[in-house]
Amino acid sequence: MQKGNKKKKLHPLKSQKVQPGMEFKMNPKPEYEGKKLKKKLFNKSAIITGGDSGIGRAVALAFAKEGADICIVYLNEHKDAEKTKFEIENEGVKCLLIAGDIRKEKFCKSCVTKAYKKFGRIDILVNNAAVQFPLDSIEKLKSAQLYKTFETNIFSQFYFVIEAIKYMEKGSAIINTTSVTAYRGSPGLIDYSATKGAIVSFTRSLSASLTDKGIRVNAVAPGPVWTPLIPASFDKKKVATFGSDAPMGRPAEPEEIAPSFVFLASDDSSYFTGQVLHPNGGEIING
Numbered sequence: 001m002q003k004g005n006k007k008k009k010l011h012p013l014k015s016q017k018v019q020p021g022m023e024f025k026m027n028p029k030p031e032y033e034g035k036k037l038k039k040k041l042f043n044k045s046a047i048i049t050g051g052d053s054g055i056g057r058a059v060a061l062a063f064a065k066e067g068a069d070i071c072i073v074y075l076n077e078h079k080d081a082e083k084t085k086f087e088i089e090n091e092g093v094k095c096l097l098i099a100g101d102i103r104k105e106k107f108c109k110s111c112v113t114k115a116y117k118k119f120g121r122i123d124i125l126v127n128n129a130a131v132q133f134p135l136d137s138i139e140k141l142k143s144a145q146l147y148k149t150f151e152t153n154i155f156s157q158f159y160f161v162i163e164a165i166k167y168m169e170k171g172s173a174i175i176n177t178t179s180v181t182a183y184r185g186s187p188g189l190i191d192y193s194a195t196k197g198a199i200v201s202f203t204r205s206l207s208a209s210l211t212d213k214g215i216r217v218n219a220v221a222p223g224p225v226w227t228p229l230i231p232a233s234f235d236k237k238k239v240a241t242f243g244s245d246a247p248m249g250r251p252a253e254p255e256e257i258a259p260s261f262v263f264l265a266s267d268d269s270s271y272f273t274g275q276v277l278h279p280n281g282g283e284i285i286n287g
Contacts, residue, residue: 039067040266045119047112047164049073049102049156050129052081054227055177058254059126059261060084064091066262068124071096071115075129080228094119102129103151108159112167122167124265127157127199128177132192132233146191153195157202170214175264176203178221178276183285196221200276200287207274216273218264221287223280224251247282 012027023029046063050056051072060070061084070088072095074081081097088095096118100107116122130153133145157176164174181189182196199219207217224243230251231239243251260277263269278285 040262040268041124042067044123045069045071045115045121046124046126046265047071047073047115047122047160048126048128049160051126052077052084054229055222055225055254055257056126056128057084058258059128061087062258062262063124063265064088064093066266067093069094069119071098071111071118073098073100073102073111073129075099075101102156102159103148105159108156109163112160112163116167122164123172125160125164125174126177126261127160127174129156130177130192130195130229132189132229134188134233135190136188138190141191149191150195153192154198154202157199161206165210165213165215168215172215173265174206174215174217175261176217176219178203178219180221180223180278180280180283180285182221183287184283203276204274211273216269218269218272218274219276220257220260220264221276221278221280222252222257223283225257226251226253246280250281252279252281
């Protein structure tokens with residue numbers, strides 16, 4: 001075996017001859033009880049893009065219930081953002097609202113700086129904001145839409161990560177929102193699906209690059225979810241039947257997606273990195 005390929009010795013060189021083995025003889029012994037924390041995200045802070053409504057709002061409130069201070073980055077949905085802020089602060093934690101266009105690198109960096117100044121730390125980054133513009137043919141796809149979709153959905157994730165990791169310490173977590181469309185595609189959302197596929201690769205590559213820093217990087221790939229993006233994307237007929245083709249016969253509510261983010265943000269997922277969770281109503285996507 002080459003010197004560079006030698007495995008690090010993690011445990012004493014002691015084995016047992018009879019299976020399944022006896023735990024009381026092990027040294028060190030496996031940890032099985034788990035950390036006892038009153039709240040899973042107590043004394044942590046999180047930045048959530050698109051946190052004003054939909055999945056982002058549900059995640060923000062779920063994080064707040066677990067003790068985290070929240071920075072919500074959103075475009076211009078001020079009424080939704082204020083309602084979310086009110087509910088977050090009712091949980092006894094702090095909330096910072098920042099409105100602006102995440103397609104702009106300078107704005108993304110300023111959000112991170114403001115959050116750090118407000119909370120004194122950045123423990124969790126949730127790259128959640130996205131747009132989609134249905135088309136029935138790729139021939140109708142204009143470059144302006146292509147740029148807007150990619151700049152919003154994936155470029156912004158790079159911008160936030162590059163700035164946020166300057167402040168993140170060992171044990172921090174990055175969670176990216178991808179989609180079931182990254183795995184099975186969507187003929188009417190080709191550019192959107194392409195960005196979601198890019199997010200999967202981004203998550204896997206980034207996780208490997210940040211392992212030495214102790215920063216975990218994972219993703220969530222929801223199926224159909226009832227959010228403001230749906231009526232803003234489709235006509236009345238499609239909105240009326242949205243999610244009915246999922247194996248469970250309905251779309252998810254945002255509150256059903258949020259627990260995946262809480263899990264990935266907390267120490268419960270301390271051995272997860274480079275992974276994708278799939279709350280999609282039962283669709284098997286093998287990814």
